[in-house]
Structure formats: structure tokens, C-alpha cells
Amino acid sequence: MKAYSSARDEYAGKAMIQLDANENPFAGEFARYPDPYQNELKAKIAEAKGMSANKIVLGNGSDELIDLVFRAFCIPGKDNVIGMSPSYGMYKVCAELNDVEYREVLLNSDFQLDLTSMMNAIDENTKVIFLCTPNNPSGNVLDIEDVGRLLREFNGIVVMDEAYIDFSTNPSYINTLDENPQIIVLQTLSKFYGLAGLRLGIAYCSEELVAVFNKIKPPYNVNEASQKLAIKNLATIDFSNYKRSFFELKEMLLEALQGSSEVVKVFPSEANFFLVKFKDAHFIYNYLIENGVVVRNRSNQPLCDNCLRITVGNKDEITALINVFDRYEKSIIYR
Ligand SMILES: *Cc1c(COP(=O)(O)O)cnc(C)c1O
Numbered sequence: 001m002k003a004y005s006s007a008r009d010e011y012a013g014k015a016m017i018q019l020d021a022n023e024n025p026f027a028g029e030f031a032r033y034p035d036p037y038q039n040e041l042k043a044k045i046a047e048a049k050g051m052s053a054n055k056i057v058l059g060n061g062s063d064e065l066i067d068l069v070f071r072a073f074c075i076p077g078k079d080n081v082i083g084m085s086p087s088y089g090m091y092k093v094c095a096e097l098n099d100v101e102y103r104e105v106l107l108n109s110d111f112q113l114d115l116t117s118m119m120n121a122i123d124e125n126t127k128v129i130f131l132c133t134p135n136n137p138s139g140n141v142l143d144i145e146d147v148g149r150l151l152r153e154f155n156g157i158v159v160m161d162e163a164y165i166d167f168s169t170n171p172s173y174i175n176t177l178d179e180n181p182q183i184i185v186l187q188t189l190s191k192f193y194g195l196a197g198l199r200l201g202i203a204y205c206s207e208e209l210v211a212v213f214n215k216i217k218p219p220y221n222v223n224e225a226s227q228k229l230a231i232k233n234l235a236t237i238d239f240s241n242y243k244r245s246f247f248e249l250k251e252m253l254l255e256a257l258q259g260s261s262e263v264v265k266v267f268p269s270e271a272n273f274f275l276v277k278f279k280d281a282h283f284i285y286n287y288l289i290e291n292g293v294v295v296r297n298r299s300n301q302p303l304c305d306n307c308l309r310i311t312v313g314n315k316d317e318i319t320a321l322i323n324v325f326d327r328y329e330k331s332i333i334y335r
Contacts, residue, residue, distance in 0.1 A: 006219040034224035057213040062201030070098040081128040086301040111138035132161040139269030164271035166192030181206040198226040281306040291324040
């Protein structure tokens with residue numbers, strides 16, 4: 001297909017008089033169409049991550065980028081993709097929306113890849129494999145050796161969703177793009193960078209794949225307000241300070257959970273949440289709601305029987321959660 005050529009595509013310079021895009025010149029800050037390639041923001045992200053800006057695509061959240069992967073690589077009604085289970089729900093939603101078969105392969109009991117089942121699920125119409133590491137909702141990082149073997153055996157696109165990588169002590173796959181041009185790494189400003197409301201997702205991939213995304217994405221997919229506010233926030237927030245207090249709060253939440261008589265197991269996490277197995281997750285979920293705390297009930301997900309997913313919030317939020325658990329422990333003593 002031929003891409004839409006926007007006014008900003010045909011003339012990207014800084015003309016004094018812009019009469020090419022039918023804008024309203026009497027309006028203020030947001031009168032003009034935004035940069036379709038978000039070059040200023042990409043340069044900031046590239047600098048922060050030690051990457052080349054030419055290997056970055058930005059989306060209206062990584063959710064938009066997930067959808068673009070289907071549009072770019074899959075023929076509706078014919079191709080299929082493979083995803084791990086349990087994992088993030090949007091891959092399947094986008095697959096169904098695009099009329100692409102979604103093959104779910106169950107993880108093993110340690111939430112690691114079952115490579116044999118994964119290989120068996122691949123056929124000649126498999127175009128994409130979605131991996132999520134650290135995985136949502138389990139919180140663990142996928143074994144590097146397993147991922148390496150999968151990359152060697154499958155020569156289609158492998159999406160690595162790293163929405164939580166900035167909370168992890170493990171390295172990102174963005175450093176391996178040169179050796180593995182089949183990889184698309186997804187990251188986001190929604191989690192660690194605290195800008196979920198701006199809707200900014202990042203894809204890192206080869207320049208060849210960047211060209212594919214640029215061709216099919218909506219021309220002005222990231223609005224001007226989001227671009228400006230992201231640049232401002234990335235420059236002004238002290239992320240290393242946040243990271244330090246994050247690890248303290250994570251430890252505080254972990255200790256509280258492990259001290260609760262209702263908790264069966266807290267799964268190890270490389271993300272900003274814990275998957276927690278309770279004796280009766282449904283009961284605890286409702287008890288927390290009654291006390292003004294909402295967590296995510298993952299009990300109906302495969303391998304997540306009686307599990308709730310709890311975010312590492314700020315100090316006030318975690319203290320509130322701990323108080324609710326304390327009150328519960330006291331109440332059972334008197335029961
Ligand atoms: C939260 C989340 C996203 C969504 O990111 P947005 O950039 O806000 O769309 C993507 N993948 C996973 C695994 C997530 O948990």
C-alpha cells in the first residue's frame with residue numbers, strides 16, 4: 001500500500017507562513033498538527049535508553065502498537081499468532097479484533113515457557129509470537145536461555161512486551177536488536193515513568209520495521225499535548241530517587257503479605273506488583289473492597305487459582321492496605 005502523505009510529511013521544515021493544513025491560526029498553543037514522527041520526544045527517550053532514535057516508534061500507548069503489529073504482519077482469516085498464558089489480555093483482544101487466530105500456550109508451573117508446546121503450536125501461518133517479560137500477571141522474567149532457543153527456532157516476529165522492565169534488575173532486549181532483527185521490544189511511559197494518562201507506548205525495532213510501522217500508523221497518532229508533557233516530565237522527575245523508594249515500598253508490601261495468615265504464597269516479582277495466592281481470594285477481594293482498597297482479581301486466569309494481583313503503590317496506599325490486613329488478623333482472633 002501507499003502511505004497517506006500528511007501536510008507535515010510533505011513539508012517538515014519550519015516555514016514562517018503555514019497555509020498547508022487548514023488549521024485555525026487564531027487559536028493558541030495547540031492550533032497546529034503535531035510532529036507525526038515525534039522527533040523531539042524520541043530524541044529524549046533515545047538518550048535516556050542509550051538507543052538510536054531511528055529504531056523507535058511511538059504509539060498512543062503500547063496498546064496501539066500491539067494493534068499495529070497485527071495490521072502489519074497478519075492476514076485476517078488466515079494467519080495466526082502465539083501468546084503465552086497467563087499473560088496480558090490485549091494481545092488476544094487485538095487478535096480477535098483483527099480476525100487473527102490467537103493460539104494460547106500454557107506456561108509451566110513456574111510461569112516459564114513450555115518450549116515443546118510452543119514449538120508444536122507454530123505452523124506455516126504463524127507470524128508473531130508475543131512474549132511478556134516481566135510477565136503480567138505473574139511478575140517473573142522469562143528464562144533467557146528459553147527465549148534464545150525460541151528466537152533460533154522461529155523466524156517470524158517476536159514481540160517482547162517489557163512494560164515492567166524499568167522495575168526489574170534484568171537487562172532489556174533492546175540491547176540485542178542488532179543480533180535479532182526479528183524482535184520488537186515494547187515499553188511504555190505508563191508504568192515506571194508514571195505517565196499512563198498521556199498514553200505513550202514505545203516500540204524498539206530495526207529501521208526496516210520502523211519504516212513498516214510509520215507507513216501504517218495513523219499519521220498524528222501521538223497528540224501535541226502528550227508529546228510536550230512527556231518531554232517536560234522526563235526532564236523534571238527524579239527517577240533514580242523514585243526507584244530507591246520503590247524498592248523500599250516493594251519490600252514493605254512483601255513483608256506485610258508474607259506475615260498474613262490468609263496468604264498461601266507471594267510469587268517472586270521483577271515488576272511493580274505481586275501475584276499473591278490466598279486461601280480464599282474471592283473473600284479477601286471483597287473484604288478489601290469493603291475497606292476501600294481495590295486490587296486485581298486474577299483467580300480466573302490459568303495457573304492463578306485464588307490469586308490477586310496487588311500493585312506496589314505509594315507509602316500511604318501500602319500503609320492503608322497493611323492496616324486493613326492488620327484489622328482483619330485482629331478480627332479473626334475475636335471470632
Ligand atoms: C500496562 C501494560 C501495557 C499497556 O501499556 P500502555 O502503554 O499504557 O498501553 C502493555 N503491556 C503490559 C504487559 C502491561 O501490563
